[in-house]
Amino acid sequence: MTPNATSELDFPFQRHTLDNGLKVVLHRNPALPLVAVNLWYHVGSKNERPGRTGFAHLFEHMLFQGSANVGTNEHFRYIQQVGGVANGSTWYDRTNYYETVPAHQLDLALWLESDRMGFFLPALTPENLETQRDVVMNERRQRIENQPYGLAGERLHELLYPEGHPYHWPVIGYMEDIEAATLDDVRQFFQTYYTPNNAVLTVAGDFEPSEALSKIDTWFGEIPPGPPVPPVSAPLIPLNGERRTVLPDNVQLSRVYIGFRAPAYGDRRWYAADLLAGVLAGGKSSPLYRELVYERQIAQDVGASVSPYEAVATFLLVSTARPGVDPAEIEEVLLRHVAKAAAGPPAPEELERARNRMLTDYYSSLQKLDNVADLFSQFTTYFDDPGGVAREAGRYLEITPRDLTDYAAGWCGETERVVVTVVPREES
Amino acid sequence: MSRPPIDRRVPPPPGEIRHFGFPPFVRTRLTSGLEVLAARLSGIPLASLEVVAPAGGQFDPEGKTGLAALTASLLDEGTGRRSAMEIATAAERMGGYLSSGADWDVGYVAVGLLANHREAGFGLLQEVLLDPTFPEEEVERIRSQRLAEIVRRNQDPSSLADDRLYEVIYQGTVYAHPLAGTETSIPQLDRASVLAFYRGHFGLAGSQLIAVGDFDPEELVRDAERLFGGVRGPEPALPAAPEIRPAPLPGIAVHLVDRSGAAQTELRLGHAGVPRGHPDYVPLVVLNTVLGGKFTSRINLNLRERHGYTYGASSRFTARLGPGPFSVSAAVETESAGAAAREVLAELRRIREALVEPEELEETLSYIVGVFPYTLQTVGDLAKRLETIAVYGLPDDYYNRYQERILAVTREKLLEVAQRHLDPDRIAVVAVGPAAELEPQFAGLGTMEVGAPEGEPEVAQAGPIAG
Numbered sequence: 001m002t003p004n005a006t007s008e009l010d011f012p013f014q015r016h017t018l019d020n021g022l023k024v025v026l027h028r029n030p031a032l033p034l035v036a037v038n039l040w041y042h043v044g045s046k047n048e049r050p051g052r053t054g055f056a057h058l059f060e061h062m063l064f065q066g067s068a069n070v071g072t073n074e075h076f077r078y079i080q081q082v083g084g085v086a087n088g089s090t091w092y093d094r095t096n097y098y099e100t101v102p103a104h105q106l107d108l109a110l111w112l113e114s115d116r117m118g119f120f121l122p123a124l125t126p127e128n129l130e131t132q133r134d135v136v137m138n139e140r141r142q143r144i145e146n147q148p149y150g151l152a153g154e155r156l157h158e159l160l161y162p163e164g165h166p167y168h169w170p171v172i173g174y175m176e177d178i179e180a181a182t183l184d185d186v187r188q189f190f191q192t193y194y195t196p197n198n199a200v201l202t203v204a205g206d207f208e209p210s211e212a213l214s215k216i217d218t219w220f221g222e223i224p225p226g227p228p229v230p231p232v233s234a235p236l237i238p239l240n241g242e243r244r245t246v247l248p249d250n251v252q253l254s255r256v257y258i259g260f261r262a263p264a265y266g267d268r269r270w271y272a273a274d275l276l277a278g279v280l281a282g283g284k285s286s287p288l289y290r291e292l293v294y295e296r297q298i299a300q301d302v303g304a305s306v307s308p309y310e311a312v313a314t315f316l317l318v319s320t321a322r323p324g325v326d327p328a329e330i331e332e333v334l335l336r337h338v339a340k341a342a343a344g345p346p347a348p349e350e351l352e353r354a355r356n357r358m359l360t361d362y363y364s365s366l367q368k369l370d371n372v373a374d375l376f377s378q379f380t381t382y383f384d385d386p387g388g389v390a391r392e393a394g395r396y397l398e399i400t401p402r403d404l405t406d407y408a409a410g411w412c413g414e415t416e417r418v419v420v421t422v423v424p425r426e427e428s
Numbered sequence: 429m430s431r432p433p434i435d436r437r438v439p440p441p442p443g444e445i446r447h448f449g450f451p452p453f454v455r456t457r458l459t460s461g462l463e464v465l466a467a468r469l470s471g472i473p474l475a476s477l478e479v480v481a482p483a484g485g486q487f488d489p490e491g492k493t494g495l496a497a498l499t500a501s502l503l504d505e506g507t508g509r510r511s512a513m514e515i516a517t518a519a520e521r522m523g524g525y526l527s528s529g530a531d532w533d534v535g536y537v538a539v540g541l542l543a544n545h546r547e548a549g550f551g552l553l554q555e556v557l558l559d560p561t562f563p564e565e566e567v568e569r570i571r572s573q574r575l576a577e578i579v580r581r582n583q584d585p586s587s588l589a590d591d592r593l594y595e596v597i598y599q600g601t602v603y604a605h606p607l608a609g610t611e612t613s614i615p616q617l618d619r620a621s622v623l624a625f626y627r628g629h630f631g632l633a634g635s636q637l638i639a640v641g642d643f644d645p646e647e648l649v650r651d652a653e654r655l656f657g658g659v660r661g662p663e664p665a666l667p668a669a670p671e672i673r674p675a676p677l678p679g680i681a682v683h684l685v686d687r688s689g690a691a692q693t694e695l696r697l698g699h700a701g702v703p704r705g706h707p708d709y710v711p712l713v714v715l716n717t718v719l720g721g722k723f724t725s726r727i728n729l730n731l732r733e734r735h736g737y738t739y740g741a742s743s744r745f746t747a748r749l750g751p752g753p754f755s756v757s758a759a760v761e762t763e764s765a766g767a768a769a770r771e772v773l774a775e776l777r778r779i780r781e782a783l784v785e786p787e788e789l790e791e792t793l794s795y796i797v798g799v800f801p802y803t804l805q806t807v808g809d810l811a812k813r814l815e816t817i818a819v820y821g822l823p824d825d826y827y828n829r830y831q832e833r834i835l836a837v838t839r840e841k842l843l844e845v846a847q848r849h850l851d852p853d854r855i856a857v858v859a860v861g862p863a864a865e866l867e868p869q870f871a872g873l874g875t876m877e878v879g880a881p882e883g884e885p886e887v888a889q890a891g892p893i894a895g
Contacts, residue, residue, distance in 0.1 A: 009472070031471055032801045033446035069436045073733055076723045078439060081791035083798010102798050107440035115436060134736030134761075138692070142739050142759040145691035148583040206446065218431050250689065251583045253576070284516035294513065297569060300576050322576050349521060356523025360542055363472050367806040 009366070011390040013376060014209055020225040021197025024216055025376045025386045027204040029369070035205035037109040038098040038373035039117075040381045042200075043193035045173070046092050046166035046232050046311070051180070054173010057090035058136050058181055059189050063097065064088065065128040068119035072128060075112055082108060085370075090171055093310035094381060100370045103206040107215060114219035117199070120190055129183055137179070140172050148251045152422050156259045159243040159418040160314060166234050167312065195226030200380045204373035234311035236261060244419040248426065253300060253320050254327040257420040258334050260315040260412045265308035266383055271395045272403035273315050273411070277304035278354030279346045279404065280337055281317065285353065288319075292333055298325045302334075310382055315412065327421045335414075342408035345401030358396050448801045450827040453814060454645040458657045461633025465814040466645035466652075469807050473543040475641030476807040477550055479557055480815060482667055483535030483629035485607045486750060491616060493602075494609020498570065498617050499625045500535035503528040505566040507559040512566055515556065524549050528556065532607060533749045533819055535629065540807070543642040547651065554655045560626065567619045574614055581606075582881050585687060586759070589694035589860045592685055592879075593755060596856040597699050598674045603750065631664045632656060636818040640811045672750035674700045677854045680773075680874025685881055686863035693765040693861030697772050698755035699851055704747040704820045711845045712745050714837045717792045718784055719743050719775065720756060724791075726775050727756060735771070737764045749820070754850065762861050766869025769857050776852035783839040797831045 016024045045056050066072045079086040084101035099109045144150040154170045161167035172178075201220065203212050262273040281288040281304035292299035302319040317338070319330050365371045372389065379388030434440075453467035462479075485496045504526055505512040519526035524541035526549075537557050539549040581587045591606055598604035609617065637656070639648050677699065702708060713721075720727040720743025731741040741758035760768045784792075804810055817826055859866050863878050870876060 029471075032805065033448050034801055034805075069438075073724070073729065077791070080722055080724050080795045082442070083795050083800070083802075085799060085802060100802055102445070102801070104443035104445050106443070108442070111436065111440050119436070131733065131736045135732055135739055138737070138759070138761055139739035141692040141761065146585055146694075146759065148580075218434055221431055250687070252579050253583070283520040285513060285520045290513065293573075294569075297572065300573065300580065320580070322572075323579055353517075353521045353523075356542070357520065358523075360474070360523040360525070360540070363474055363542065364540075364806070367472050367474070369805060 009390055009393070011372070013386045013389075015380070015386055016213060018196065018217060018221050020221065020223055021195075022220050023200045023380055024213065025200065025202040025380055026209045026212055027202065027372065027376055028207065028209055029204065029372075030206040032369070033103045033206050034100055034369055035103045035106045035109070035203060035207050036098065036100040036369040036373035037106070037113060038096065038202040038204070038370065038377050039113050040200045040377040041095045041194055042093075042198050042229065042381050043095055044091050044093045045169065045171040046234055047193065048166070048169070048173075050169070051177060052185060053169040053177040054136070054171070055177070055181055055185060055189060056095055057171055057173065058132060058178060059186060060088045060090045060095050060097075061132040061136055062124070062129065062186055063116050063120065065132065066123040067116040068122045069115050070112060070123070075116075078108060078112060084109070092167055092171060096374060096377065098370055098374065100205075106203070106207055106212065110215055110219040113201070114223065117194060117196065117220065118223035120194070121187060124183060124186060126183060129181070129186065133178060133181060136172070137175060140175060140178065144170070144172065149249060149255055149422050151249070152247055152255065152257050152420050155245060155247055156257050156316070156418055156420045157314075159245065159420070160259045160261060161312070162237050162239070165237060166232050167309065191226065193229060195229075196220060196223050197225045198229050200377045202373045202376040202380070204376065205369050236312045239416050239418070241415050242417050242419065244421075247420060247422045248424070249422050250425055251422060252424050253323060254325070254424065255318065255320045255422045256327045256330045256334065257422075258317040258331070259418040259420075260416060262306050262313035262315045262407070262411060264311055265313055268395070268398070269403065269407050270306065270308075270313055272399050272407040273313070274306040275351065275354045275358065275396060275399055276341055276404045276407060277306050277315065278357055279350045280304050280341065282354055282357050288334070288337055292319055292330065298322055299330055327423065331419065331421070338408060338412050341404060342412060343405075345405045348401065351401055351404070355396050359393055362393050450804070450830070451810065454649060455824060456649055458632075458653050460657055460659060461631075462652070462656045463636045463818065464639065464649055464652050465636060465818055466639040466648045467810055467814065468643065468645055469640055469810055470642045473642045474540070474807050475543045475546045475549065475643060476538065476540045476639070476811045477546070477553055478536055478538035478638045478811060478815070479553065479635055480534040480536045480638065480819060481630045481635040483625070484530050484533040484749075486532050486602055486670055486672065487625075487629060487667060488602055488605070491613065492621060493605040493613040494574065494607070495617050495621055495625050496530040496535055496629075497608050498574065498614075499622045499629075500528050500530040500537070502562050502566060502570055502622060503537050503560045504556045505570065506561045506563040507555050508561055509555065509559065512563075515552065519549070519552055522548055526552060526556070530607070532603065532752075546641070546643060550651060550655060557630065558659055562619055562622050562626070564619055567622060571614055571617060574608055575611065577608065578611055578614075585690060585694040585860045588685055588881055589696045589757075589858050592683055592860070593696045593698050593856055593858045594753065596681060596683055596858065597677065597753065601672045601674050602670065603672060603674070628664045629667055631666075633663070634666045636815070638811050638814045638818065640807045640814065669749055674751065676700075676851070677856060680853065680855055680857060682857045682859070682870045682874050682876040684863045684866050684870065684876065684878045685858065685860040686878060687860055687881065688862045688864065690762070690861045692759050693762045693859050693866065695758050695760050695765055695768055696755055696858040697769065697855055698753050699855045700751045701745045701754035702849060703749060703751050705749075708845045708849060709747075710833050711837050711841050712849060714792060714796065714834065715779070715842050715846055716743055716745055717796055718788060718842070719779055722795060726779070727772060730771050730775060731758055731760070731768055735764070735768070737761055737768045741772075747816075747820070762865050765859050765861060765866055766873070769859070769870070769873070773852045773855075776850050776855075780843070780846045780850055780852070783843050786839065789839050789842070793835055793837065796834050800831060
């Protein structure tokens with residue numbers, strides 16, 4: 001089978017480390033007069049402790065509330081008034097902050113990011129914390145509690161990663177923990193994790209690299225390093241028995257979630273798992289779509305995905321039942337296809353379909369400068385390897401049909417799975 | 429190395445501005461009448477090919493809501509040469525995404541794929557556009573899928589809020605119904621109606637091919653002539669666009685949709701806006717950006733950052749051939765829903781009563797102009813702009829002159845268009861949440877109706893209340 005797409009693109013970069021430990025990646029691409037500044041801090045919800053879940057994310061909100069030289073909400077204002085976009089996001093393993101601005105405003109973005117990395121604490125006020133607690137509680141309501149099926153992902157995670165595992169709780173955190181956050185928590189978190197030696201800064205776009213490096217050193221170089229970050233243990237804990245739960249919700253269509261664990265992102269076997277997801281449910285011609293949605297018409301949709309976790313990933317199958325269909329019927333189909341994948345390799349054309357779709361997806365994601373910058377930060381944070389951006393598509397080409405079988409047989413056994421079924425809540 | 433001294437107290441000065449020009453594109457008509465708009469975007473080996481036809485939901489016949497959407501979505505479900513599954517297999521094996529559907533203005537078929545598969549993808553696009561057979565069993569399958577989709581949509585508070593808003597503000601017009609159809613209309617959409625709609629709306633003359641990607645546009649035009657030049661497909665007379673003229677609401681009309689036990693309330697305020705082709709459209713884009721189009725807009729800073737009522741609030745004028753909606757959206761904590769609605773109304777009044785601050789105007793213009801190149805990074809971004817030019821009949825140099833058009837907008841112009849196109853006294857206020865908690869909060873604001881989610885019988889609980 002010959003893959004019929006280019007597997008390697010030209011994504012040149014330079015890398016440097018400042019004296020304070022800040023890793024810097026520079027990727028020049030002058031196609032548009034834009035520059036993306038992207039900062040990853042290697043801290044996420046897995047660094048939290050029970051009782052303070054959701055803190056990494058609440059902290060991300062606080063970092064937009066101003067610093068010594070930047071007023072409350074001024075961060076967005078400075079960026080938007082020059083025609084830039086900015087945001088941040090929090091994940092299990094990391095928190096990122098980014099802005100894409102017209103190329104001639106590189107200094108502005110560097111000023112803003114360095115001010116909050118170096119001089120955040122003087123601007124911290126109880127009022128800002130209070131408002132952001134409210135905003136985040138509303139975010140939780142909007143994304144989770146008032147969303148059909150919103151709690152299913154959370155419950156699945158709790159079961160896949162047993163109590164005590166740092167992936168056990170949701171990134172957004174539990175309501176009572178968000179409410180409990182104090183100013184002292186904010187200070188301590190900042191001092192522990194928001195240090196230059198725990199961060200990667202990527203600049204991508206239209207700029208002169210040597211000039212940019214000297215600007216970066218000017219803005220960030222004087223920020224003192226912090227102590228090494230406390231390590232987190234996130235092992236693979238065998239489940240030794242299926243875990244399942246039924247979740248009544250304000251919905252009319254039942255939905256089945258089946259989760260397994262997968263190797264860490266970056267591991268060769270992770271790519272096998274990702275391709276298996278594509279083989280099983282990627283597109284209308286995939287076997288799961290064909291059987292559930294097209295032929296038997298017992299499901300409204302079906303999807304499979306593998307998430308890129310740094311320690312232990314999740315392999316997830318989700319399918320929504322047609323009205324009146326027993327979710328057990330859907331579950332039987334999903335599990336049968338997983339068992340089949342464990343028993344023997346997929347047909348070569350099935351793998352070709354999954355692989356070509358992955359390439360289209362990955363190339364599509366590379367069109368946006370902010371995504372490219374984010375990928376450079378990701379590969380540098382997790383693997384100390386910015387070259388991973390150019391090699392990523394090739395990782396999928398190395399995988400053989402046999403690798404998919406090995407993953408399914410080794411990781412998707414019946415004692416290692418979690419089943420969450422969302423069903424319509426009985427009217428009282 | 430030794431560092432030059434810096435002053436962190438003030439923002440650093442900008443460097444030298446680099447010019448940005450909208451990418452050139454080719455625009456030509458094939459012998460079959462199909463118009464082609466094609467542009468090159470190199471860097472990443474991708475291609476996006478799309479045909480849009482005057483076949484949007486605005487053409488749905490009375491009682492057959494959802495016909496446009498159903499017809500377009502059936503294009504890739506069977507042709508003279510291939511079954512639905514064979515079409516999907518062909519597209520997906522080359523890593524392609526083939527899709528078809530309709531919005532209010534157009535019906536479309538599109539394929540996105542790696543550039544080295546462009547020719548095969550192009551052939552598939554031609555096949556599903558010109559030779560669909562609408563097999564009876566596929567019509568039945570997609571219809572039953574759409575009925576189930578309505579059930580799903582009615583579970584979702586955000587969709588419920590949008591649907592109720594449109595139902596209220598577009599009463600008596602085609603925009604009042606969901607684009608995908610209703611429980612009563614979908615069973616009426618049989619194969620004969622689908623076929624008739626296809627024949628009446630998917631003629632090549634009157635449609636446009638939008639092609640963007642890592643290829644030579646001239647070569648693309650030659651390929652297009654080979655695939656679409658000689659063939660004719662259906663040859664309908666160009667359908668005349670219907671007149672869509674919603675009557676203004678008599679006052680503030682509050683509509684509560686009861687979801688008892690909901691963790692939050694979905695809030696919408698809105699009324700009909702202007703057609704995309706209206707001469708005030710560009711100043712309205714600026715006005716909306718001040719009001720609710722970005723993070724630092726008035727409504728978001730008020731509701732989110734001043735009051736903590738919500739994770740985010742925004743407003744928009746939706747572009748359509750007819751008068752698309754002006755709407756404000758936010759998911760708010762239930763105990764503050766009434767207060768949040770009043771804050772939004774206050775913001776609408778404020779922007780109609782006083783000139784915006786000079787600094788606010790300057791920041792907004794600079795935002796819209798500055799962010800323009802950022803919005804043109806992908807093949808999809810560029811294709812969307814070419815489609816806008818084609819579908820709304822804008823001049824070819826529209827985006828070349830976009831930034832100067834924006835910069836020409838003044839504070840006085842904003843006040844003028846705010847007074848002309850925003851009407852906080854004749855507006856619908858929709859809240860989807862626990863009605864018992866919401867009702868007292870909205871008392872006195874305007875007329876009030878309390879209803880169950882769509883699909884269940886509506887119970888009028890309160891008559892007009894003097895406001």
